[in-house]
Amino acid sequence: MRTTVGIIGAGPAGLLLARLLHNAGIDSVVLESRDRAYVERRQRAGILEQGTVDVLRGAGAGERMDREGLRHDGIELRFDRRRHRVDFPALTGGRSVMVYAQTEVCKDLIALQLEEGGPLLFETEALAVEGADTDRPRVRFRREGAEDVLECDYVVGCDGFWGVARSAVPDGRTFERTYPFSWLGILADVAPSHDELVYARHDRGFALLSMRSPSVSRLYLQVPADTDADSWSDEEIWDELERRFETDDDWSLRRGPITQKSVTPMRSYVHEPMRHGRLFLAGDAAHIVPPTGAKGLNLAVGDVVTFARALAHRTATGSDDLLDAYSATCLRRVWQAERFSYDMTTLLHTAPDATPFEGRLQLARLDRITSSRAAETDLAEAYTGFPIG
Numbered sequence: 001m002r003t004t005v006g007i008i009g010a011g012p013a014g015l016l017l018a019r020l021l022h023n024a025g026i027d028s029v030v031l032e033s034r035d036r037a038y039v040e041r042r043q044r045a046g047i048l049e050q051g052t053v054d055v056l057r058g059a060g061a062g063e064r065m066d067r068e069g070l071r072h073d074g075i076e077l078r079f080d081r082r083r084h085r086v087d088f089p090a091l092t093g094g095r096s097v098m099v100y101a102q103t104e105v106c107k108d109l110i111a112l113q114l115e116e117g118g119p120l121l122f123e124t125e126a127l128a129v130e131g132a133d134t135d136r137p138r139v140r141f142r143r144e145g146a147e148d149v150l151e152c153d154y155v156v157g158c159d160g161f162w163g164v165a166r167s168a169v170p171d172g173r174t175f176e177r178t179y180p181f182s183w184l185g186i187l188a189d190v191a192p193s194h195d196e197l198v199y200a201r202h203d204r205g206f207a208l209l210s211m212r213s214p215s216v217s218r219l220y221l222q223v224p225a226d227t228d229a230d231s232w233s234d235e236e237i238w239d240e241l242e243r244r245f246e247t248d249d250d251w252s253l254r255r256g257p258i259t260q261k262s263v264t265p266m267r268s269y270v271h272e273p274m275r276h277g278r279l280f281l282a283g284d285a286a287h288i289v290p291p292t293g294a295k296g297l298n299l300a301v302g303d304v305v306t307f308a309r310a311l312a313h314r315t316a317t318g319s320d321d322l323l324d325a326y327s328a329t330c331l332r333r334v335w336q337a338e339r340f341s342y343d344m345t346t347l348l349h350t351a352p353d354a355t356p357f358e359g360r361l362q363l364a365r366l367d368r369i370t371s372s373r374a375a376e377t378d379l380a381e382a383y384t385g386f387p388i389g
């Protein structure tokens, strides 16, 4: 099998890249180890930055998002039983975010790819990338029990944190931090208790109120790193959420049947460089952020937009300039997102060994954000997204 761009992984990065290349008249083949139903069900991100929304619309993949997604013009910070709303458009010259689940983004992109795009092969596992430093890189893969080879001009590893592409970048350097806590996340069949996301700092730990639709709530609790989701009963989860969201006014938390529970570890990770020869890494294959800043999916989008532009530029002009700049261009944005995600995480979570002094510093940082327009603008600009490219 032969193609121009071999894409490993049909998460948001791989699927969007295939779509962008298709629109630019460049052919690709996507290899995905899981089956379609699994990819379409995997619950993950839910917040799309303004730039991501614009990219999806521009790629012709925004129709259902515009119909069913929820535009959010702010978030609420909750601490010391107080509530403070951060107004994004007022602070950023009109920017906002969209609540539209990653599962739905993937469903939309899969449908488009199968209808209009090149091959998207499910249950096809990439085993290795070979010859990345030659003009003919190859992906060795297994499909229906047999091994085969995809010959390419370029390979893009969009295979997430546990994929195989990264190991084909020799002499890479990694920068990493693992946090001593995780998120216990639930999906519940109940209307969200607030119409925007609520980020709560509490001495007992962080809590986040989010949503997937007007009738489905997504809520998270900070829990110790080795927590088993089933060790929490539904009632214990609701009781703890109630404690952490407590305010002095009459706000209350709506409870409903919990349909899914899972624990997400918290990690910051960057692999440099994001390119070796004709192999490029994109999305979680190259970097991970703790979900507090809602940046992971949005970074993946930035990477593949940067690659698609660079390849289209090469096709149009014969110049490798933008492909050569790919890693540095992406990493600049990646590190801003790493910084913001780290800041949000340390601002809002209670580390197991945190001292009362550190607790007071968190409150002082929150007080600063909520009383200084400059500090609040900094948060709003980062949350709604850093420019791509």
Ligand SMILES: Cc1cc2nc3c(=O)[nH]c(=O)nc-3n(C[C@H](O)[C@H](O)[C@H](O)COP(=O)(O)OP(=O)(O)OC[C@H]3O[C@@H](n4cnc5c(N)ncnc54)[C@H](O)[C@@H]3O)c2cc1C
Pocket: 008, 009, 010, 011, 012, 013, 014, 031, 032, 033, 034, 039, 043, 044, 045, 046, 047, 102, 124, 125, 126, 127, 158, 159, 160, 161, 162, 163, 164, 185, 264, 282, 283, 284, 285, 291, 293, 294, 295, 296, 297, 298, 299, 300
């Ligand atoms: C609980 C949770 C909440 C999150 N919340 C947010 C949020 O609010 N906002 C945000 O922006 N981000 C969020 N994220 C992060 C976001 O989900 C990821 O950053 C995003 O999925 C990255 O997309 P990707 O395409 O790079 O990788 P992935 O989505 O991991 O996709 C990689 C794909 O490659 C496939 N694959 C792996 N190995 C192989 C192989 N050898 N051969 C073939 N295929 C392979 C996998 O099956 C998968 O389909 C969250 C993550 C979690 C876990």
